[in-house]
Amino acid sequence: MALEIKKTFDKENDRWVIKPNGEIDIYTSPEFKETLLDLIEESETDIVINGENLDYIDSTGLGVLISGLKKLKEKERNIIIINIKKNINKLLDITGLNKVFIVKECK
Amino acid sequence: MNDNNNKDHIKLSLPNKPEFVSVARLTASSIASRVGFNIEDIEDIKVAIGEACTNAIQHSSLNENDSYEIEFILDIDKLIINIRDKGNGKCKKDIKTPNVEELKESGLGLFIIKTLMDEVECISCEDKGTEIRMVKRIEVGV
Numbered sequence: 421m422a423l424e425i426k427k428t429f430d431k432e433n434d435r436w437v438i439k440p441n442g443e444i445d446i447y448t449s450p451e452f453k454e455t456l457l458d459l460i461e462e463s464e465t466d467i468v469i470n471g472e473n474l475d476y477i478d479s480t481g482l483g484v485l486i487s488g489l490k491k492l493k494e495k496e497r498n499i500i501i502i503n504i505k506k507n508i509n510k511l512l513d514i515t516g517l518n519k520v521f522i523v524k525e526c527k
Numbered sequence: 528m529n530d531n532n533n534k535d536h537i538k539l540s541l542p543n544k545p546e547f548v549s550v551a552r553l554t555a556s557s558i559a560s561r562v563g564f565n566i567e568d569i570e571d572i573k574v575a576i577g578e579a580c581t582n583a584i585q586h587s588s589l590n591e592n593d594s595y596e597i598e599f600i601l602d603i604d605k606l607i608i609n610i611r612d613k614g615n616g617k618c619k620k621d622i623k624t625p626n627v628e629e630l631k632e633s634g635l636g637l638f639i640i641k642t643l644m645d646e647v648e649c650i651s652c653e654d655k656g657t658e659i660r661m662v663k664r665i666e667v668g669v
């Protein structure tokens with residue numbers, strides 16, 4: 421399985437939600453990068469990454485999140501990561517990225 | 528299952544193409560499961576090999592027709608994995624802990640491998656390529 425990315429606008433909280441479905445690795449991270457950076461370019465809101473259906477992310481995917489966060493910080497906005505699976509939370513923990521992104525509601 | 532003097536070897540050669548890294552991950556999961564690792568360790572091995580393959584592709588000669596080799600050596604109490612590329616042989620000797628204050632988009636891969644595996648060695652030979660050797664041991668009594 422590769423990667424499918426859904427994006428929806430959460431009107432109630434005024435923010436975009438990206439829901440990656442599958443795996444973000446060296447093969448699929450360019451697609452993830454394009455989606456994320458395009459959204460950041462055209463919006464002025466926080467961006468939520470809903471990791472409910474994200475099975476795997478590697479360092480290239482984490483790199484995309486870092487470059488997205490850098491761009492969002494210029495607009496004083498944030499990336500909020502929610503519902504991530506245990507294995508991905510472990511990666512955020514060992515790399516210290518859990519202190520960089522806002523990580524909520526881990527499974 | 529395994530005789531100490533007669534370790535099982537499995538070799539895999541993959542093209543320098545991102546779309547096949549998942550093949551290495553799936554193969555590693557399956558081998559790690561065969562060796563008898565628990566689910567968390569299998570996940571660690573899968574992530575580590577994914578990072579090592581990504582490293583091999585990113586540091587390779589950028590020729591998609593080239594390939595890199597993965598060797599699994601199955602031991603009673605551990606799994607040894609060697610990943611050899613034909614890249615520029617520029618692999619950092621010291622693996623640094625990422626600096627949270629000034630994060631970069633790359634450079635996390637080797638650190639992740641080092642954290643997840645019990646032993647990691649990165650041997651680089653200028654213009655000949657890089658070999659990452661990593662070992663995961665089965666914890667006894669868990």
